Amino acid sequence: MHVRTRIPPSPTGEDLHIGSVYTALLNYAFAKKHEGEFIIRIEDTDQARLVKGAEEKFLQTLKDYGINYDEGPDKEGAVGPYRQSERLEIYQRYAKDLIESGKAYYCICSKERLEKLRDSQQKNKQISKYDKHCLGSQDEIKKKIDNGEKYVIRLNVEPKIEVKFNDLIHGDIVINTDNLDDQVLMKSDGFPTYHLAVVVDDHFMKISHVIRGEEWISSTPKHVLLYEAFGWEKPIFAHVPLLRNPNKSKMSKRKDPVWASWYLKQGFLPEAILNYLSLMGWSHPKQKEIFDLEEFIKVFDLKDMKPVGPAFDVIKLEWMNGSYIRAMDNEILSNKINSFYEGKYPKELIDQTIPLVKERIKKLSDYYPLSEFFFEAPKKYEVDEKKYKELVSKMHKTLSALKEWKAEEIGKTLQELAEKEGVKNSEFFMVARVIITGKKISPPLNESMELLGKEESLKRLKI
Numbered sequence: 001m002h003v004r005t006r007i008p009p010s011p012t013g014e015d016l017h018i019g020s021v022y023t024a025l026l027n028y029a030f031a032k033k034h035e036g037e038f039i040i041r042i043e044d045t046d047q048a049r050l051v052k053g054a055e056e057k058f059l060q061t062l063k064d065y066g067i068n069y070d071e072g073p074d075k076e077g078a079v080g081p082y083r084q085s086e087r088l089e090i091y092q093r094y095a096k097d098l099i100e101s102g103k104a105y106y107c108i109c110s111k112e113r114l115e116k117l118r119d120s121q122q123k124n125k126q127i128s129k130y131d132k133h134c135l136g137s138q139d140e141i142k143k144k145i146d147n148g149e150k151y152v153i154r155l156n157v158e159p160k161i162e163v164k165f166n167d168l169i170h171g172d173i174v175i176n177t178d179n180l181d182d183q184v185l186m187k188s189d190g191f192p193t194y195h196l197a198v199v200v201d202d203h204f205m206k207i208s209h210v211i212r213g214e215e216w217i218s219s220t221p222k223h224v225l226l227y228e229a230f231g232w233e234k235p236i237f238a239h240v241p242l243l244r245n246p247n248k249s250k251m252s253k254r255k256d257p258v259w260a261s262w263y264l265k266q267g268f269l270p271e272a273i274l275n276y277l278s279l280m281g282w283s284h285p286k287q288k289e290i291f292d293l294e295e296f297i298k299v300f301d302l303k304d305m306k307p308v309g310p311a312f313d314v315i316k317l318e319w320m321n322g323s324y325i326r327a328m329d330n331e332i333l334s335n336k337i338n339s340f341y342e343g344k345y346p347k348e349l350i351d352q353t354i355p356l357v358k359e360r361i362k363k364l365s366d367y368y369p370l371s372e373f374f375f376e377a378p379k380k381y382e383v384d385e386k387k388y389k390e391l392v393s394k395m396h397k398t399l400s401a402l403k404e405w406k407a408e409e410i411g412k413t414l415q416e417l418a419e420k421e422g423v424k425n426s427e428f429f430m431v432a433r434v435i436i437t438g439k440k441i442s443p444p445l446n447e448s449m450e451l452l453g454k455e456e457s458l459k460r461l462k463i
Contacts, residue, residue, distance in 0.1 A: 003036030003208050008198065010043045011054035015259040016061045018312070019213065019243045019251065022277045026240055027211045028067050029278075029297045036208070040072035041201060042083045045191040055083075061260050065270045066293065079205045084197050091192040094200055094230070095153045095185055103229035104185055106141050107134040107154045129181035130154060153186035155195070155222065155229075163221040168238040169305045170214075175221040183222050195219060199226040207235050211302065214239040238302045241281045243312040251312065263317075267340055267364030272321040280310035290323055322362035330354045340364040345375055352451055356443040370443060374451065377460055378438025385463055388431045394421065395432060396461040405454040407446035414446075436460050 005027035009020055016024075024038075031038040040062070042055055059074060071077030081087060098104035107130070114130075121128050134141055135156065145151050161177040185196040192200075202210060217239045227234045243251055251258050257266075263273055271292060278296045279289065282305050325333060334351045345368070357370045368375075385392070398417050402409060418428035433445050436457065442448065449457045 001208055002206075003031055003034035004039065004206050005031045005036065005209050005211055006039040006041055006202070006205065006207055007212075008041045008043045008201070009058050010046060010049075011058060012046060012049040012051055013054065013253075013259075014051070014057075015054075015261045016058050017251075017253075017258050018260050018263065018277075019258070021061070021065060021067070021260045021273070022243060022280060023211065023213060023240060024062060024065075024067050025274055025277050026300075026302070027209075028069070029293070029300045030209060030211060030302060031070075032297045033300060037070040037077075038067075039077070039205060039207070040069045040075075040082065041205065042073055043194065043197065044083055044085045045193070045197060047085075047189070047191065057261070061264075064264055065260065065274060067274075084192070084201070087197075087201070088190060088192075090204070091186065091197055091200055092190065095192070095196060098155075098185070098226075098229055099153065101229065103156055104153050105135050105138055105156050106145060106151045107182075107184075108141055108144060108149050108151045109133055127179060132156075132182060150188040152184045152188055154182040155185055155225065157182050157222075157225065163224050165220060165224050165234070165237060167217070167220075168236060168302045169241075169307050170217065170239060173217065173220070175218075177221075177225075180221060180225075195222050196226065199223050199230070199232075202235055203227075203230070203232045209236045209238060209302075211238045211240060213242055214307070215242060238305070240305060241307055241309045243280060244309040246311045246313045248309065248311065257314070267366065268317065268321050269324050269336075269364075272324040273317065275324075276317045276320050280312065281306045281308070290320070290327075318362040325361050325363075326359060330358065333358065337364055337367050341368065349374060353443075356447055356451070360443065373437040373439075373442070374448070377456075381434050381438050382440050383431065383434050385435060388435075389463060391421065391423065391428070391431060392435055392461055392463055395435075396458055399454075399461065400458060402454070405450060407444075407450040410449050411446040435463065 007020065007024045007027055009016060028038045030036075040059065042058075044050055044055070055073065059072065062069065069075065071079070071082065073082040076082070095104060099106065109130075113133075117131060118128050134154075141149075141151070157177050157180050159178055162174050163177060163180075164172065164174050166172050183195050184193050186192055201207075220237060220239075224234060245251055245256060257263070264270065274293055275291060275296070278300070282300065284291060285299055328336075331351070334347070334354050337350055337354075338345070338347050353371050353374050357367060360370055361367055394417060395414065398413060399410065402413055414429070414432060415425070418425055421428070429445060430440055433442055434440055436442075436445065436449060436452070452460075
């Protein structure tokens with residue numbers, strides 16, 4: 001089997017959900033492992049909810065993460081177009097084929113009737129589904145449609161049939177059609193619903209494996225019925241677990257950082273995020289936690305996925321991101337920081353400060369708060385500097401006489417002064433640190449003062 005996978009994002013949000021990046025990663029890795037193709041298809045049939053510029057944002061986010069697709073709306077292949085809005089004639093043609101074969105039918109029920117039906121079913125504690133009201137009068141309904149009456153096309157689900165399919169992660173799944181609705185396939189605006197479009201597109205785009213979130217398991221029997229109605233071979237299904245918060249709650253767009261670009265803007269490295277996402281519901285065969293995308297592709301297997309919803313913990317992600325940063329070559333890290341801050345700060349100074357702050361950085365955005373005092377003198381202090389004015393004056397006088405401005409000599413001189421003044425080291429160096437950096441916690445003081453230079457350091461000690 002030639003492997004072809006896809007993700008079909010709908011451009012109705014601010015950006016790709018981090019869960020969509022997770023699904024994209026699994027689809028991409030599986031395709032590349034088997035020397036296949038990974039495809040992006042834009043599901044833009046919900047015209048009322050489209051967000052301007054969302055499609056371009058989605059595609060750019062995937063590229064920023066290093067998930068490079070083989071075919072898509074801006075990378076044409078042999079089975080395009082890759083936007084559903086450009087494939088309407090295909091859906092309409094195959095919807096009519098279903099009607100001619102009796103697998104689907106026209107429905108002209110009003111919104112009011114459908115609401116009344118649903119209310120009655122809920123009141124009687126019945127499954128909410130369409131009652132096939134229009135199925136028995138198709139000839140009459142067709143005449144009304146010819147005269148301009150609005151309609152939808154529904155799937156004709158036969159009762160009391162067991163729909164079976166195998167899921168690579170969840171195993172064999174059986175659902176009785178008595179629990180399925182006569183799902184709308186074509187809406188009154190001429191656009192298909194997800195159910196018809198996804199089956200038609202996956203078939204003609206030769207998708208071998210449908211790897212998607214587990215929330216689609218309940219819809220899969222409808223898709224199986226459509227494959228069987230068309231007489232098409234079904235793809236292999238794999239429904240992956242949804243990402244959860246550490247407390248197992250569902251990730252919320254209102255409460256949680258769910259947009260994929262947010263993590264990049266916070267200074268998380270794409271490779272660290274992908275590494276962390278790869279561990280959601282899956283474990284490395286050698287129980288490794290840190291590995292690159294190439295290694296993941298090599299050892300990943302869908303059959304090793306766990307069906308339990310994994311916890312996406314930003315704190316754990318920060319730890320992993322910090323591990324990547326610490327392992328990075330200083331010059332590469334300096335370039336990434338310079339790029340992250342869009343060249344706002346002198347590159348030479350960034351180069352010099354990296355060795356002093358690298359061990360403390362968990363994400364790129366941590367750099368400037370840690371290093372701010374290198375770029376400008378503190379304007380406020382975490383202690384009352386006036387309380388220590390006399391002690392700081394003695395630091396200034398003693399260091400002024402220092403001929404060799406090196407970290408070791410600076411530290412030795414300050415140590416001797418602390419002993420002479422009878423001040424505990426903890427208090428003495430805390431005061432020196434705050435006056436130089438503004439903060440009680442900072443990169444190594446002596447090395448920082450050496451980098452700042454004698455003139456600037458003495459200037460800060462003159463309060």
